[in-house]
Amino acid sequence: MTTTAQTYAGAAPSARGGSITRNRRKVLILSYVFLVLFVIFFLTPPLYMFITSLKTSAEISAEVSPWWVFSPTLANYIQLLTSPVYLTFFRNSILVSTFVVAITMVVSILAAFSLARMKFWGSATLATGVFLTYLIPDTLLFIPMFKTFAFLHDLTGIEFINHWWVLVIIYPTLTIPFCTWIMIGYFSSIPKELDEAALIDGASYMQLLTKIFVPVALPGIIAAAIFAFTVSWAQFLYPLAFTTSTDQLVLPVGIVTTLIKGDVFNWGQIMTGALLGAAPPLILYAFLMDYYIAGLTAGATKG
Amino acid sequence: MAEVKLRQVVKMYDETPAVRGIDLDIADEEFVVLVGPSGCGKSTTLRMIAGLEDITGGEIMIGDDVINDVPPKDRNIAMVFQNYALYPHMSVFENMSFALRLKKAAKDEIRARVENAARILDITELLDRKPKQLSGGQRQRVAMGRAIVRDPMVFLFDEPLSNLDAKLRVQMRTEIKKVHQKVRTTTVYVTHDQIEAMTLADRVVVMNGGRIEQVGAPGDLYHAPATKFVAGFIGSPAMNFIPCSLEEAGQGLRIRLTDDIGFLVPEERAGRYRPHAGSGKLCLGIRPEHVLEQRSQLEPNQQVFEVGLDVTEPMGMDTLVYFRVNGSEVCGRVNPNAGARPGERMKLVADLNNMHLIDDATGKVL
Ligand SMILES: Nc1ncnc2c1ncn2[C@@H]1O[C@H](COP(=O)(O)OP(=O)(O)OP(=O)(O)O)[C@@H](O)[C@H]1O
Numbered sequence: 149m150t151t152t153a154q155t156y157a158g159a160a161p162s163a164r165g166g167s168i169t170r171n172r173r174k175v176l177i178l179s180y181v182f183l184v185l186f187v188i189f190f191l192t193p194p195l196y197m198f199i200t201s202l203k204t205s206a207e208i209s210a211e212v213s214p215w216w217v218f219s220p221t222l223a224n225y226i227q228l229l230t231s232p233v234y235l236t237f238f239r240n241s242i243l244v245s246t247f248v249v250a251i252t253m254v255v256s257i258l259a260a261f262s263l264a265r266m267k268f269w270g271s272a273t274l275a276t277g278v279f280l281t282y283l284i285p286d287t288l289l290f291i292p293m294f295k296t297f298a299f300l301h302d303l304t305g306i307e308f309i310n311h312w313w314v315l316v317i318i319y320p321t322l323t324i325p326f327c328t329w330i331m332i333g334y335f336s337s338i339p340k341e342l343d344e345a346a347l348i349d350g351a352s353y354m355q356l357l358t359k360i361f362v363p364v365a366l367p368g369i370i371a372a373a374i375f376a377f378t379v380s381w382a383q384f385l386y387p388l389a390f391t392t393s394t395d396q397l398v399l400p401v402g403i404v405t406t407l408i409k410g411d412v413f414n415w416g417q418i419m420t421g422a423l424l425g426a427a428p429p430l431i432l433y434a435f436l437m438d439y440y441i442a443g444l445t446a447g448a449t450k451g
Numbered sequence: 452m453a454e455v456k457l458r459q460v461v462k463m464y465d466e467t468p469a470v471r472g473i474d475l476d477i478a479d480e481e482f483v484v485l486v487g488p489s490g491c492g493k494s495t496t497l498r499m500i501a502g503l504e505d506i507t508g509g510e511i512m513i514g515d516d517v518i519n520d521v522p523p524k525d526r527n528i529a530m531v532f533q534n535y536a537l538y539p540h541m542s543v544f545e546n547m548s549f550a551l552r553l554k555k556a557a558k559d560e561i562r563a564r565v566e567n568a569a570r571i572l573d574i575t576e577l578l579d580r581k582p583k584q585l586s587g588g589q590r591q592r593v594a595m596g597r598a599i600v601r602d603p604m605v606f607l608f609d610e611p612l613s614n615l616d617a618k619l620r621v622q623m624r625t626e627i628k629k630v631h632q633k634v635r636t637t638t639v640y641v642t643h644d645q646i647e648a649m650t651l652a653d654r655v656v657v658m659n660g661g662r663i664e665q666v667g668a669p670g671d672l673y674h675a676p677a678t679k680f681v682a683g684f685i686g687s688p689a690m691n692f693i694p695c696s697l698e699e700a701g702q703g704l705r706i707r708l709t710d711d712i713g714f715l716v717p718e719e720r721a722g723r724y725r726p727h728a729g730s731g732k733l734c735l736g737i738r739p740e741h742v743l744e745q746r747s748q749l750e751p752n753q754q755v756f757e758v759g760l761d762v763t764e765p766m767g768m769d770t771l772v773y774f775r776v777n778g779s780e781v782c783g784r785v786n787p788n789a790g791a792r793p794g795e796r797m798k799l800v801a802d803l804n805n806m807h808l809i810d811d812a813t814g815k816v817l
């Protein structure tokens with residue numbers, strides 16, 4: 149959002165001429181109105197979470213305005229950050245997301261490169277197939293997956309269910325198709341002559357990938373990595389279905405299952421937990437925002 | 452450095468032929484230009500030499516080796532592409548040294564060779580820039596530099612100048628010629644621009660429909676085209692073609708264009724043309740620069756005729772005049788002071804020393 153605002157502000161003085169300026173101003177005002185509406189719409193829930201996280205349980209249930217904190221306290225934060233259970237959730241989430249991003253990127257970069265560039269029999273069909281798998285709703289998949297893991301258990305004796313690392317096996321089925329698809333698009337926008345020049349210069353296909361494609365497509369790769377991270381960080385359904393022991397839970401499920409005891413909702417801690425849980429993706433976005441935007445406008449900006 | 456030989460080279464895309472059997476011998480240090488209309492198979496031929504396309508049939512040799520199944524990187528060639536194909540994330544130095552770095556050449560050697568190539572192309576001060584900080588002409592130089600650094604046996608160019616504006620194109624054309632005179636590497640250059648072909652080439656290869664129409668020095672193609680296609684393709688404005696018949700005229704032969712206009716065939720050609728006298732589909736080919744204004748002193752075989760002009764185009768150095776003869780539009784090139792005016796009649800001179808008689812049925816120049 150800051151980027152958008154800066155672009156407008158930066159471009160405004162360069163506009164010249166009466167009617168164009170007036171026209172422009174109208175458009176600008178309109179876009180600001182909508183931007184503000186958007187910001188309000190999307191930032192109200194986090195703001196509400198933040199306010200609630202600073203309250204005691206007593207104040208939350210008291211009959212006062214929910215939009216103001218009368219006696220702010222960091223107790224919720226201290227409790228959570230010193231609670232071994234919460235820290236375990238956090239650790240599990242980080243481990244799962246890191247592995248998923250790594251696996252996804254390796255597989256989808258290699259897959260996208262071969263589908264986009266190494267013309268082989270059926271490569272076009274396969275590329276479409278990859279995208280189609282993404283269209284299957286997650287909810288349809290977890291019963292077959294349960295069956296598969298049960299079958300594998302019978303076969304190998306390894307217990308898959310109720311281990312955090314089972315998520316590392318599951319999530320790539322969600323992330324790889326989409327990331328491969330993004331990367332195919334990005335790789336296809338790299339001119340063919342670039343490969344040919346590199347092949348003539350003596351590069352092998354692997355060098356072509358590592359020395360030309362990956363660096364040139366870096367914004368796209370980062371966009372895909374952020375996507376993979378967000379999906380695995382925020383996934384709720386699968387961890388709920390596949391993990392149950394407290395020490396194997398990831399954040400989204402952990403917060404809900406341990407902080408809601410029976411019908412007692414510990415709202416202050418739930419909000420704090422969710423807010424802290426949302427921090428890593430936010431920090432990641434903040435650092436990679438420029439790359440992310442460049443990645444989403446792939447090809448348009450390439451010189 | 453090396454010669455390149457093509458033996459009955461064929462390229463099929465599925466069932467459609469792109470190249471239909473090409474024989475060509477390119478000598479060491481020679482600059483050969485492949486020229487022809489769009490889709491005639493120039494790029495395909497070049498890319499087969501580069502190893503970027505499989506060869507459906509025939510053989511390609513570089514030096515003494517058949518390289519049909521050798522991968523591009525082992526053919527010891529360098530290629531310059533129309534869109535330059537510079538690696539966008541690398542500096543000019545890194546672009547130029549990429550091949551050497553892949554070969555793990557010594558650092559000093561890499562630096563020396565890049566700097567040498569940069570000096571030849573006058574891009575020494577650009578070495579640290581990224582491609583997007585360069586102008587079109589500079590990118591073109593870097594692309595050439597990348598080729599020179601590798602010191603290959605053969606240079607391949609695929610329309611390297613067509614992304615540049617007209618003025619820069621002429622400038623880079625000279626530049627390419629200069630570079631070739633310095634490094635003397637065997638070069639195959641593809642273009643659809645016949646002026647580029649004429650100015651650069653030691654020998655021009657005119658291609659049409661996947662075949663070679665004619666191979667020859669630029670002057671030979673201009674003065675002695677073998678086919679109607681080459682006659683029409685080389686030269687600008689293009690050669691005029693006028694349907695005609697050939698009739699006996701006493702001792703000699705006459706080319707009859709219309710009832711009013713007929714030219715006596717130059718004596719030295721009469722013997723060659725006589726077998727075709729009376730035969731149906733003939734065509735007179737004469738370049739605009741050989742249709743002149745009337746002069747007081749006519750050389751032998753320059754013959755006067757009179758026509759009504761349709762259009763005149765002053766070009767500065769001379770004026771192009773357009774008129775119709777026997778249903779064909781004809782262009783002539785006259786002195787700007789000859790008083791050519793559209794809609795008026797004018798006496799012109801045809802220089803038959805430079806005429807061509809074409810058999811329309813076979814397309815061959817007789
Ligand atoms: N990948 C391909 N698949 C199928 N047909 C192709 C392919 N590449 C080229 N062709 C066909 O082969 C013929 C020759 O193409 P080529 O690119 O060699 O032409 P060109 O002489 O370089 O033309 P231009 O001056 O337009 O570059 C054309 O008819 C073209 O349609």
Ligand SMILES: [Mg+2]
Pocket residue numbers: 493494495
């Ligand atoms: Mg071409």
